[in-house]
Amino acid sequence: MTKNTPLMIVGAPRSGNTLVRRVLMASGQIYIPPETYVLGELIENWRRAALLSWRDKVWLFCAYFDRHPHRNDMDIASLSPFADTAARWPRAQRNLRALLDGFYRFMAGEHGYTQARWGDKTPWNTVHLKSITRFYPDAQYLHLLRDGRDSVASQVRADMRDIDEAARRWISANEMCERHLRKVSHLQMRYEDIVRDPETSFARVFDWAGLRFESRFLTEVPARMGDVTLRTHHANVLEPITPRSIGGWTRSLDAAQVSALPAPFHAMMTKYGYG
Template identity: 25%
Template sequence: MYGSSGSPVFVVGSSRSGTTLLYSILLASGDFAVYEAETWLLESYAVRYGDLTKAENRKAFIAAWIESEQFKRSGLSAEAFAAQLQALATSYAGVLKLFMDGIASLQGKHNWVEKTPGHVFHMEELARSFSDAKFIHLIRDGRDVASSKRKLGWSGTNDNDPMKQLIWAAKGWEYAVNRGRSAGAKPGTRYLELRYENLLTNMDEALNKINLFLHTDITIAQVQQCRVGALGKNNSAFANDGAVISRNALQRWKSDLSPVEVAAINIAIGKALSTLGYEAPTLSTALDLTTRLKVVWWSLIAPRVFALRRFLKHKTVLGRWRRSDSRGG
């Protein structure tokens, strides 16, 4: 059983990496408050409403927050929570604590898990704000992530070129993974790294790692009986072949991507895949010179564009006019 200290747990990772599944597995323990949404407080709301120590910003944020779907799913009283925010909220991490503590208290729980994939970029701030926080970073094969993001139009580029969309999505995965691993490596960070594929193929091992890290006692039986989130009734997460979780999402890239696309994505993120233990197949498909040059150029420019976008979004007033992102995992 997870301790009664109230130490928060944050599930982070690139979007489309299976963070919702992992979050649902943690909820299967019964130790954590159930909140089936992503707060996006540090990644989107902080950008839109700015410094909460300024009265006008705090007022605008509170008005928007209590009308948001994120708040409506909490079960909290809008009037009471608005008053609490007005009196106590000076930072978005502080809002997050008040919000999740309130949900936990309402449900008679001491502990909570927050799952916003985009908070992988805010681990340092969260670690400073929650000195006892624990982070679980879920990583999935970048080829599956890129293929999935391209299908959803989340590639990171507005270009209609399918190859460019794939490469930018892949580099976005790499960018998020690197940020999470870098933050997790900092001294004092309570950090666990898991592979999505391991959740599907070796649930026992994955649960052992989770239980050791969180001091929980989550069992396969609890996971099988859970009907929360990604483990909900009639959800495709469950397998019909004897496995605990369906493996239908495993290595979809092998059928989704053409040989040329596989060769291209290996140029873009092959080193990252290898570092993370993913095997890149030896391919006989050769890219023509034009395509190869495009892939190399996109691979060079994409992470720089991502970094610039984040700087403009979070460090300048330009971010206030950008539409909030709400892409989940």
């Protein structure tokens, strides 16, 4: 691990990804943008651009981000400054890894951050985790695990998906983490531990990531967090860390709804000790 090693926060939706992003960024040692959504697609489809000129590759790269429905979450007026600069890069720098590194640094600069190291916290990356881990075998992967009932209930409350789809998403995300993180540097942390004992939990995360931890990082809120202020389901991230959301599923789901969830959901819950 070096100071330029990406740190990927992965796991099912509503598992604490944005909270961890907030605390890591408060340290001033790493920049993590709002959810990017298209990292996996870019990696998987990049070979199709092989015959394009470098300028056209840069434009295509930017279009993946610029045309996404959640483009405004980036809180960046224009990607043209990056595209104009990258199009003039020397030949030795003309590759996808350099583009991604340069683009994350561009986003950091646009938001007032100067850290050399960057990360990503997009839950959708689990769908493409096989490709991402092959492309970034040297990255660090933080797998956040949360009680499936709370993840499902939170997804439903946020109007992200219905209860059955939310359960399938929780299963698949954790399955992908189990399958594809075996051969890379990874750490699994439970959301419940993080919010019950943030001091101990984040000290462990920071040590594993090679970052310096201070207690004040737990209460400071970084500027320009993008989707945190734009998406109501991220509102609690700006509040003090508290365990009050643990077991919150009981306020929106009944026993019959939980019992009706698919068998693999219950099997995975038991496997992780949430049964």
